[in-house]
Amino acid sequence: MAINAVGREVPTYVEGLGEFRPYAGVFATPPKGRRFGPTIRRTGGKKLLPSLRAAIEASGLKDGMTISFHHHFRNGDLLVNRVVNEIAAMGIKDLTLAASSLQSIHKEIIPHIRSGVITAITTSGLRGELAEVLSREVLLKAPVMIRSHGGRVRAIESGELKIDVAFIAAPNADEYGNLNGINGPTACGSLGYAFADAQYAECVVAVTDTLVPYPAIPISIPQTQVDYVVVVDKVGDPQGIMSGVTRLTRDPMELLIAEKACRVIEASGLFREGFSFQVGAGGSSLAVARFLRERMAATGVRGRFATGGITGYIVGMLKDRLIDAILDTQCFDLVAVESLRDDPRHVEMSASFYANPHTKTCTSDILDIMMLGATEIDLDFNVNVMTGSDGIMMGASGGHPDTAAGAKLRLVTAPLIRGRFPIVVDRVHTVVTPGECIDALVTQYGVAVNPRNPELKARLKDAGIDTVSIEELQERAERLTGKPEELALGDEIVALIEYRDGTLIDTVRRVI
Amino acid sequence: MRNRLRRSMMFVPGNNPSMIISAPVFRPDSIILDLEDAVSVNQKDAARDLVVEALRTLDFGSCETVIRINGRHTPYCEDDIRALVPARPNMLRLAMTEEPEDIVWADRMIGEVELEHDIPHGTVKLMAAIETARGVLNAERIARASERLVAMSFGAEDFTNSIQSERSRDGFELFTARALIVMAARAAGIQPIDTVYSNVDDDEGFRADVQRAKQMGFAGKSCVHPRQVAIVHEVFRPSESEVRRAEAIMAAIQEAERRGSGVIAVNGRMVDGPIVSKAERVLQLAQAVGMTKGGDTSGN
Numbered sequence: 001m002a003i004n005a006v007g008r009e010v011p012t013y014v015e016g017l018g019e020f021r022p023y024a025g026v027f028a029t030p031p032k033g034r035r036f037g038p039t040i041r042r043t044g045g046k047k048l049l050p051s052l053r054a055a056i057e058a059s060g061l062k063d064g065m066t067i068s069f070h071h072h073f074r075n076g077d078l079l080v081n082r083v084v085n086e087i088a089a090m091g092i093k094d095l096t097l098a099a100s101s102l103q104s105i106h107k108e109i110i111p112h113i114r115s116g117v118i119t120a121i122t123t124s125g126l127r128g129e130l131a132e133v134l135s136r137e138v139l140l141k142a143p144v145m146i147r148s149h150g151g152r153v154r155a156i157e158s159g160e161l162k163i164d165v166a167f168i169a170a171p172n173a174d175e176y177g178n179l180n181g182i183n184g185p186t187a188c189g190s191l192g193y194a195f196a197d198a199q200y201a202e203c204v205v206a207v208t209d210t211l212v213p214y215p216a217i218p219i220s221i222p223q224t225q226v227d228y229v230v231v232v233d234k235v236g237d238p239q240g241i242m243s244g245v246t247r248l249t250r251d252p253m254e255l256l257i258a259e260k261a262c263r264v265i266e267a268s269g270l271f272r273e274g275f276s277f278q279v280g281a282g283g284s285s286l287a288v289a290r291f292l293r294e295r296m297a298a299t300g301v302r303g304r305f306a307t308g309g310i311t312g313y314i315v316g317m318l319k320d321r322l323i324d325a326i327l328d329t330q331c332f333d334l335v336a337v338e339s340l341r342d343d344p345r346h347v348e349m350s351a352s353f354y355a356n357p358h359t360k361t362c363t364s365d366i367l368d369i370m371m372l373g374a375t376e377i378d379l380d381f382n383v384n385v386m387t388g389s390d391g392i393m394m395g396a397s398g399g400h401p402d403t404a405a406g407a408k409l410r411l412v413t414a415p416l417i418r419g420r421f422p423i424v425v426d427r428v429h430t431v432v433t434p435g436e437c438i439d440a441l442v443t444q445y446g447v448a449v450n451p452r453n454p455e456l457k458a459r460l461k462d463a464g465i466d467t468v469s470i471e472e473l474q475e476r477a478e479r480l481t482g483k484p485e486e487l488a489l490g491d492e493i494v495a496l497i498e499y500r501d502g503t504l505i506d507t508v509r510r511v512i
Numbered sequence: 513m514r515n516r517l518r519r520s521m522m523f524v525p526g527n528n529p530s531m532i533i534s535a536p537v538f539r540p541d542s543i544i545l546d547l548e549d550a551v552s553v554n555q556k557d558a559a560r561d562l563v564v565e566a567l568r569t570l571d572f573g574s575c576e577t578v579i580r581i582n583g584r585h586t587p588y589c590e591d592d593i594r595a596l597v598p599a600r601p602n603m604l605r606l607a608m609t610e611e612p613e614d615i616v617w618a619d620r621m622i623g624e625v626e627l628e629h630d631i632p633h634g635t636v637k638l639m640a641a642i643e644t645a646r647g648v649l650n651a652e653r654i655a656r657a658s659e660r661l662v663a664m665s666f667g668a669e670d671f672t673n674s675i676q677s678e679r680s681r682d683g684f685e686l687f688t689a690r691a692l693i694v695m696a697a698r699a700a701g702i703q704p705i706d707t708v709y710s711n712v713d714d715d716e717g718f719r720a721d722v723q724r725a726k727q728m729g730f731a732g733k734s735c736v737h738p739r740q741v742a743i744v745h746e747v748f749r750p751s752e753s754e755v756r757r758a759e760a761i762m763a764a765i766q767e768a769e770r771r772g773s774g775v776i777a778v779n780g781r782m783v784d785g786p787i788v789s790k791a792e793r794v795l796q797l798a799q800a801v802g803m804t805k806g807g808d809t810s811g812n
Contacts, residue, residue, distance in 0.1 A: 252738035252739050253534055255739070256537060256738075444534070444537040445537060479571070480533055
C-alpha cells in the first residue's frame with residue numbers, strides 16, 4: 001500500500017490486475033511506451049452471421065477473455081444482458097466485462113457474476129442493484145476498476161485494457177460492418193465511446209436492428225475494423241435516452257444555484273467572445289446553459305463550441321448561432337441525435353479525442369468552462385461522484401476527472417444539503433476528482449472559491465460577488481443536518497478508482 | 513417591525529422540512545409557514561410541532577417569519593397560538609378573518625401567552641387574512657381592531673367562492689374587494705398584501721397581476737412559489753430616476769432643517785408632506801434592493 005498525493009491509501013499491487021502507481025498529481029505521471037496494436041486479421045467477405053451465438057462462436061471467445069460494450073443507450077441498453085446471457089448459455093466463463101458504463105438495467109447480469117461467468121469488471125459507472133451488490137459483496141476475482149471516459153480509452157490504447165471481443169450495438173449497419181448511430185428506429189446519435197473498442201479489440205462484433213444496403217452512410221465506425229455483423233430485433237430502447245428535448249429544470253433551488261454559477265462564470269473573465277463550455281444534462285448544470293444563453297443574448301458575446309454529452313438545449317444554442325460548433329461524444333436526447341445527423345456543425349467525436357490524457361491534444365484539455373456535479377466535496381475540494389452517503393456505489397467517474405483536469409474554469413454546482421446529508425464533508429468517501437482541479441463550489445448558500453485560485457476570488461470580489469469559505473458552508477450545512485456518522489466499512493476493496501493517467505486515486509471498501 | 517418591507521410574502525407548507533430549510537435562500541421579505549390549507553387535518557399537530565422547532569432552531573436570516581394559523585372557528589386555532597407564540601415568530605396570519613372580533617380575540621390570546629412566557633407584550637404581530645365577502649365588507653373595522661395588527665391580506669380563492677364566482681386571468685371579479693382592502697388598510701395605517709396567483713407556470717400573468725396590485729396600492733404580494741419572489745421584487749423595484757429624485761428631496765429637507773427654513777423646493781417644485789412620504793417609501797425600497805448606499809447588494 002502507498003499514500004497518494006490526495007492522502008489516500010492505495011494498493012501498489014492487486015492480485016489479478018497487476019501493479020499500480022499511486023496518484024501523484026494531475027499531470028505528474030507522463031505517458032510512456034507504445035500504442036497497443038491488435039492482431040492483424042482478414043475476416044473476408046462473409047461477415048453477416050445468423051445469430052449472436054454464431055458471432056460469439058466465430059469470435060473465438062474463450063474462458064478468461066475480455067468483452068466490451070458501449071453505453072450510448074444508457075439505461076435503454078439491451079445488448080450487455082443479451083450477450084452475457086448467451087455466453088452463459090454457451091458455458092463460457094471467467095470473463096472480464098469492460099463496458100464504457102453500466103446502468104441499473106444491467107442487474108440482469110448479477111446471477112452471471114455469482115455463477116462465475118463474469119469475474120472481473122471495468123467500467124466508468126455502476127448504478128442500481130448491480131452497484132449495490134458489488135458494494136456489499138466480494139463476488140469478483142478482483143475489485144471493479146472504475147475508469148473515467150478518458151482513462152478508459154487511454155488504457156485501451158496503451159494495452160492495459162486488452163479487449164478480446166467488442167460487441168458494438170449499432171443502430172445502423174451494412175453487411176460489411178460500416179456503422180453509425182444516427183439512422184434507424186433506435187438511433188442513439190454519437191458512437192464516440194465505441195470507437196476505441198472497434199479500433200483496438202481483437203475481434204469486433206457489430207449488432208444491429210437496422211441493416212441497410214452497403215454502404216451504411218455516414219460511416220462512423222468503418223468496415224475495416226469490424227469482423228462480424230449480426231441482426232437482432234432491437235439493439236436498444238431509445239427511451240433510455242430521453243425522448244424529445246431534455247427539459248430544463250423548474251426546481252427553484254437548482255435554478256438559483258445555476259444563476260449564481262452563471263454570475264461566477266461572467267465574473268471569471270472567461271465569458272468572452274469565442275469561449276467554449278460543457279454542461280451536463282441534469283439539474284443545475286444544464287440550467288447554467290440557460291442563464292449563459294440569456295447573458296450571451298444580453299451582451300452579444302458568442303461562444304465557439306460546446307462539448308461532451310449533448311442535449312437539445314445546446315443544439316438550440318447552435319441553431320440560434322450563439323455557438324459555432326458542437327463536439328459530441330454522447331447524445332442525451334433525440335433532438336441532439338437529429339442535429340448530429342442533419343447539421344454539419346455538430347460533429348461526432350471519439351472518447352480519445354474528447355478526454356484521453358495521453359493523446360497529443362484532447363478537447364477536454366482546451367475547454368474554457370466546465371460545469372461539474374458532486375455527491376460530496378471535501379474541505380480540500382476533492383470531489384466524489386461515485387459513492388453515495390451510505391458508501392454504496394451509485395454514480396460514474398464519467399468525464400468528471402477528465403474535464404476538470406484540463407478546463408480553465410471548473411465549477412461544481414450542488415445543493416448544500418441532499419436528502420439529510422451535507423454535501424461538504426471533512427473527507428469525501430471516495431475521491432474521483434482531485435481538489436486541485438476544482439476552482440469553486442457554488443451552492444444556494446454561497447460560493448466557496450478554492451484557495452488554490454486566489455485570482456478567481458479577487459475577480460469575484462471585483463464583481464461584487466460575496467464568497468464564503470468551504471468550512472463556513474460545511475458549518476452551515478451541519479447546523480441543519482448534524483455531523484454525519486462515520487460509515488462502517490469492511491477491509492475488502494470492492495473497487496479501485498483509477499485516475500485518468502492510470503494511477504490510483506482511491507479505493508472503495510465494502511459496505512458492511 | 514411594524515412597517516418593514518413586505519413586498520413578497522412566500523408561503524411554505526408547514527409540514528415540509530426541506531422546503532422550510534430552503535426558504536430563506538430565495539430571500540422573500542417574509543416567509544409564511546402555513547399550517548392552514550397546506551396541511552391536511554391528520555397532520556395539523558405534527559406540522560405545528562415542526563414549525564415550532566423550525567422557529568427555534570433555524571436561521572431565517574433577514575426574512576420575517578410569519579405563521580398562517582388556522583381560522584378562529586376551527587379546532588386548531590387556539591392550540592396554534594398557544595404553541596407558536598412562545599417560539600416567537602414575527603407574526604401570525606389569521607386565516608378566514610371575517611369580523612373585528614376575530615382579531616380582538618386573537619390579540620387577547622396572543623397577549624395572554626406572551627404574558628405567560630415573559631415575552632414583552634406586542635412582540636408577536638398579527639395579520640388578518642380577508643377571504644370572504646363578509647370579511648371584505650368588514651375590512652375597515654377589522655383593520656382598526658388591534659394595535660397588534662400590522663397588515664391585512666386578501667385571499668382570492670376563498671373569496672371568489674364566497675361570491676359564487678370564479679377567478680379569471682385579469683382578476684376583474686376581485687377589483688372591488690381589492691380596492692376596499694387597500695383603502696381599509698391604508699386608512700388604518702397598516703399594509704395591504706395582495707392575494708396569491710396560483711398558476712406558477714404563468715410568469716407573465718403573474719407579473720401583470722403584481723403590477724396591478726402595486727398600482728392599486730398594495731404593499732406586497734403573497735407568493736406560492738420561490739420563482740415568484742424575484743418577479744415581485746422586480747416589479748416593486750423603483751426606477752433609477754425615482755431614487756435620484758427621492759434622494760434630492762431628502763437632501764433638500766435636511767438642508768432646510770439645517771437652515772431653519774420651512775419652505776422647500778426641489779427642481780422648482782414645492783415639496784410637501786405627501787411628496788416627502790413618497791420619497792421615504794422609494795428610498796426604503798431602494799435601500800432594500802441595494803440602489804442606495806448601505807443597502808443590500810444582492811440585487812434581490
